[in-house]
Amino acid sequence: MIRVMNREDFKSFWPVFSRVVSARETYAFEPEITLEQAYHLWCELPLKSYVYIDNGEVLGSYYIKPNAAGPGNHVCNCGYMVAEQARGKGIARALCEHSQQQATEFGFKAMQYNSVVSVNEVAVKLWQKLGFEIVGRVPKAYRHARLGFVDTFVMYKWLGTSDD
Template sequence: MIRKITPQDFQSFWPTFSSVILAEEAYAFDADMTFEQSYQLWCEAPLKTFVFVEDDVVLGTYYIKPNAMGPSRHICNCGYMVSDQARGKGIARQMCEHSQQVAVELGFKAMQFNSVVSTNEVAVKLWQKLGFDIIGTIPKAYKHPRIGYVDSFVMYKWLL
């Protein structure tokens, strides 16, 4: 089930969220962000934030927000996280499909991911299967903790 996030949901997902940002493999977030800073960034700053819940366990979460303002306000941006125990079960796919429906309901016409780390091959392939194109490559945009500087992709999909 996908539904709007509650403070308790984020609290229960915090160990996953914290481990993802500490790994520094997928998100350009400060590894030393506090719970409060993370909650503000993920749950309060976006337009909406959702969770994927199964058997009362939060297995994933995503946010949706405008990517820009003014003449580009028709493009949204999303971020997704899935717990280790839920990877490979189609949860990211379900959340991305849900986010596209929500985006259209909110009046967005396109979705853009600004920085998909090129070494996050599972995510890149999933987004491509869901119709997103790589429209740009930012050379050496991400400092991976084991590999060093790697490229990031800008990915885009027209939703209508």
């Protein structure tokens, strides 16, 4: 089940968030981030945040927000995290598909991922299967914990109709 995330959900999600960020393999968030800072970043700054729950266990989450202001506010940005034990079970796909539906309902015409770590091959392949294109490469933009400096991709998908 995917639904809007609340503070209690985030507390249950915190171990997932903390592990993902401290691994320094996919997110450019401060590894020493506190629970309160993380809640603010993931749940208060975005337009909405959602949680994926199965049998009472929080297995993943995403946020959605405008990627830019003013004339660029028709493009949204999302971030996704899935618990390690739940990876490979279609949860990231479900979250991404849900986020695209929500984006359309919120009136967004496109979705852009600003910094997909190039060596995160599972995510890159999934986003491509779901219609996202790599529209840019930023050389050595991410300091990976194991691999050192690696590239990031800008990925994009138009959500509007051909008439837009």
